[in-house]
Amino acid sequence: MISDIIEMFQNDFMIRALIGGVLVSLCASLLGVSLVLKRYSMIGDGLSHVGFGALAVASAFGSAAPLQVAVPVVIIAAFFLLRLSGNSKVKGDAAIALISTGALAIGITAASVSGLNTDINSYLFGSIIAMDKTDVIFCSVLSAFILVMYVFFYNKIFAVTFDENFAKATGTKAGMYNMVIALLTALTIVVGMKMMGSMLISSLVIFPAVISMRICSRFKTVIITSAAVSVICFLTGLILSYFYSAPTGASIVIVNMIVLLIASFVGTFVKKRR
Amino acid sequence: MGELISCRNLAFSYEDVDVIKDLSFTISEGDYLCIVGENGSGKSTLTKGLLGLKVPDKGKIIFSDELKRKDIGYLPQQTPAQKDFPASVFEVVLSGRLNSRGLRPFYSKNDKKIALENINRLGIEDLMRRSYRDLSGGQQQRVLLARALCAGRKLLFLDEPVTGLDPIVTEEMYRIIDELNKKENITIVMVSHDITSAVKYATHILHLNFEKSFFGTTKDYKASPLGQYFFGEGKEESDK
Numbered sequence: 001m002i003s004d005i006i007e008m009f010q011n012d013f014m015i016r017a018l019i020g021g022v023l024v025s026l027c028a029s030l031l032g033v034s035l036v037l038k039r040y041s042m043i044g045d046g047l048s049h050v051g052f053g054a055l056a057v058a059s060a061f062g063s064a065a066p067l068q069v070a071v072p073v074v075i076i077a078a079f080f081l082l083r084l085s086g087n088s089k090v091k092g093d094a095a096i097a098l099i100s101t102g103a104l105a106i107g108i109t110a111a112s113v114s115g116l117n118t119d120i121n122s123y124l125f126g127s128i129i130a131m132d133k134t135d136v137i138f139c140s141v142l143s144a145f146i147l148v149m150y151v152f153f154y155n156k157i158f159a160v161t162f163d164e165n166f167a168k169a170t171g172t173k174a175g176m177y178n179m180v181i182a183l184l185t186a187l188t189i190v191v192g193m194k195m196m197g198s199m200l201i202s203s204l205v206i207f208p209a210v211i212s213m214r215i216c217s218r219f220k221t222v223i224i225t226s227a228a229v230s231v232i233c234f235l236t237g238l239i240l241s242y243f244y245s246a247p248t249g250a251s252i253v254i255v256n257m258i259v260l261l262i263a264s265f266v267g268t269f270v271k272k273r274r
Numbered sequence: 275m276g277e278l279i280s281c282r283n284l285a286f287s288y289e290d291v292d293v294i295k296d297l298s299f300t301i302s303e304g305d306y307l308c309i310v311g312e313n314g315s316g317k318s319t320l321t322k323g324l325l326g327l328k329v330p331d332k333g334k335i336i337f338s339d340e341l342k343r344k345d346i347g348y349l350p351q352q353t354p355a356q357k358d359f360p361a362s363v364f365e366v367v368l369s370g371r372l373n374s375r376g377l378r379p380f381y382s383k384n385d386k387k388i389a390l391e392n393i394n395r396l397g398i399e400d401l402m403r404r405s406y407r408d409l410s411g412g413q414q415q416r417v418l419l420a421r422a423l424c425a426g427r428k429l430l431f432l433d434e435p436v437t438g439l440d441p442i443v444t445e446e447m448y449r450i451i452d453e454l455n456k457k458e459n460i461t462i463v464m465v466s467h468d469i470t471s472a473v474k475y476a477t478h479i480l481h482l483n484f485e486k487s488f489f490g491t492t493k494d495y496k497a498s499p500l501g502q503y504f505f506g507e508g509k510e511e512s513d514k
């Protein structure tokens with residue numbers, strides 16, 4: 001078994017998947033806690049669809065670096081969606097649904113008209129093998145940036161997650177820190193899209209956060225547990241998908257689902273004893 | 275005593291529905307102001323205006339030179355999302371210190387010391403390591419009050435601090451707030467449904483009423499028609 005796993009990582013593409021995946025899992029799990037607690041999970045989901053649209057359109061126009069094209073598009077969409085959900089005039093969730101289905105439709109049309117049908121599948125559901133060397137470097141640089149920013153803004157992120165109005169009222173620039181959260185989320189989504197696929201990347205954001213909230217009761221431990229759960233589920237999913245030739249993204253989600261079930265069970269048990 | 279905030283001819287509305295019109299009043303150092311009024315009379319709206327969370331349609335809110343946003347503590351009404359938030363009491367209280375941090379990323383020893391002082395001040399030392407979401411309503415209010423004191427000690431805004439608390443805990447809360455006002459000279463602005471207690475503790479009353487609001491000392495309020503109507507006849511608002 002162990003030797004099989006060692007052999008598995010003899011492949012260059014598995015090493016690339018390992019590096020990219022661990023970094024993306026870390027970023028997604030940290031931001032996920034704030035998104036879930038702020039009731040912004042749907043923003044993450046909407047962004048992944050926008051990311052798909054941007055990727056597909058960029059490829060259709062023959063762009064050599066569709067991932068890099070998607071970055072600014074998704075960042076703009078993130079600020080826009082944040083605005084919408086803070087505005088009582090528009091129904092935020094309806095607006096997000098409109099934008100994500102719209103972006104999906106545009107992406108699929110662009111891809112099939114230009115005959116990119118094989119790529120569509122990998123954009124939608126991800127592909128480990130599709131990660132080449134430049135992708136991994138791009139992923140690593142962005143992930144490192146996200147992680148450093150997260151640590152730097154950690155206390156601010158906690159404050160605007162727990163109580164935005166209090167932060168604002170007492171003189172903290174809550175709007176700016178919300179933008180920081182939106183920016184980091186947008187980057188995480190783009191970085192993870194190639195591996196997880198745009199349909200499944202938001203699961204990487206949401207599952208570990210929900211799991212760790214079931215079992216931990218301090219914010220810092222929630223964050224750390226979320227990161228640990230995310231990386232462990234990623235590794236398990238990656239290894240399982242290799243041995244059973246299953247799609248990687250989907251395998252990771254299934255591992256997360258199983259862990260969530262266990263955590264819910266453990267969580268209720270622990271609560272009862274307290 | 276010096277004026278801290280002076281409001282002139284304020285008007286607030288939501289999408290063309292007027293909530294408050296032509297309201298003027300002042301808050302001075304050491305005051306204990308209670309904002310009362312029926313449900314929907316605009317108490318929370320006015321509080322948001324004073325806190326800079328909502329811009330008035332008309333009129334001016336003038337802060338005196340010595341009052342900065344960073345001197346303000348705020349005890350908001352809890353949102354449902356907060357009630358089950360996974361954070362320790364210490365984490366929540368410490369977050370009140372954020373406004374004095376600027377861009378510096380981490381809390382200092384002094385911040386932690388101040389957080390501890392306020393935790394002791396409110397007698398919640400034994401809850402410090404507990405999770406906020408496992409506390410009772412009254413305990414959560416104390417935690418949020420400790421956080422408010424970490425943020426600013428000149429002026430404290432409290433939005434319905436006793437809603438949902440049982441009578442004993444309510445009295446305790448009122449006593450703590452009164453002490454902060456009298457002993458530590460913190461100016462209090464409290465939104466309340468409970469006119470009886472408002473009249474008992476406050477030095478000034480702002481009774482919001484769309485047609486004719488009242489602002490003045492508690493003594494004048496008791497003699498005013500609005501005060502007579504709600505208080506003089508011993509009639510209390512019973513709605514939540």
Ligand SMILES: Nc1ncnc2c1ncn2[C@@H]1O[C@H](COP(=O)(O)OP(=O)(O)O)[C@@H](O)[C@H]1O
Pocket residue numbers: 088288289293311312313314315316317318319320
């Ligand atoms: N975000 C909002 N959008 C539209 N109308 C609102 C909003 N918040 C409050 N209102 C309306 O403004 C009026 C005053 O509300 P509020 O200030 O919450 O009153 P109070 O706190 O005194 O109960 C109410 O009629 C309420 O329906």
Ligand SMILES: [Mg+2]
Pocket residue numbers: 317318
């Ligand atoms: Mg209210």
